[in-house]
Amino acid sequence: MQTQALTRRFGDHVVVDHLDLTVAEGEVFGLLGRNGAGKSTLIKMLTTLLPPSSGSARVEGLDVVSEATSVRAAIGYVPQALSADGELTGYENLFVFASLYDIPRAERAQRIAEALAFMDLQDAAGRLVATYSGGMIRRLEIAQSMLHRPRLLFLDEPTVGLDPVARDTVWAHIRELRAKYETTIFMTTHYMEEAQALCSRFGILRAGKLVVCGSLVELRAASGQPGATLDELFAHYTGESAEAAGAYGETSHTRQSSQRLA
């Protein structure tokens, strides 16, 4: 995945500003930034949901504007907002996605069974999603997004609002996805612990600009702080601690999350 001077404006507000970013195949990339830094807007452009104002982006070698349909077939996307239907069972949700992704009828049942097994949801497959825990819903959403075996998966704050045990389970499944299917993962998170546990490279976005990009070792070297934690590097590059930067988002997302489960 590669962007060149990728830019998105809303009126006079430049939300993503001439962004040059490359994510290699098979990598787990963490996009970090304060609330409003432009992370979701960038993901929406890369997933073809929002057209760029200028610049370009290629995903799996395909242009996000002129080859949008092929890009959509090549990627999976788990948005921040709820993408599973609480009034359907887990199996039915997966069936809807299998149809949306045009998975051949003869293969649907097997793909769904495989996705349920991979995400440890077999026992809950026949239950309404409204009865699922937050962690189960997140796992179902990841299962939905990987049914068509995308090479690249976008996860927008995959564990927001989850308790530590549910978070660990989602982490384990993300790692397994990477190990078993060699899926490239592009994720955003406000949890530095999560980013450090999962990602091999990080990009820090500040007011739409990529202020730094690289591995933890490279970020440390670039900042001149060889012993810094990711949290400290985040503060260094954004001017605010991750905890403070995420506080509002955390509150609103936790609320969103509890509404999801209501």
Ligand SMILES: Nc1ncnc2c1ncn2[C@@H]1O[C@H](COP(=O)(O)OP(=O)(O)OP(=O)(O)O)[C@@H](O)[C@H]1O
């Ligand atoms: N459709 C829109 N119209 C106008 N402004 C928008 C629109 N979408 C996003 N913005 C603005 O763009 C900025 C970046 O928003 P974005 O959601 O990309 O940030 P983010 O880094 O994902 O934040 P968060 O961490 O809170 O999810 C914000 O100031 C937001 O208000």
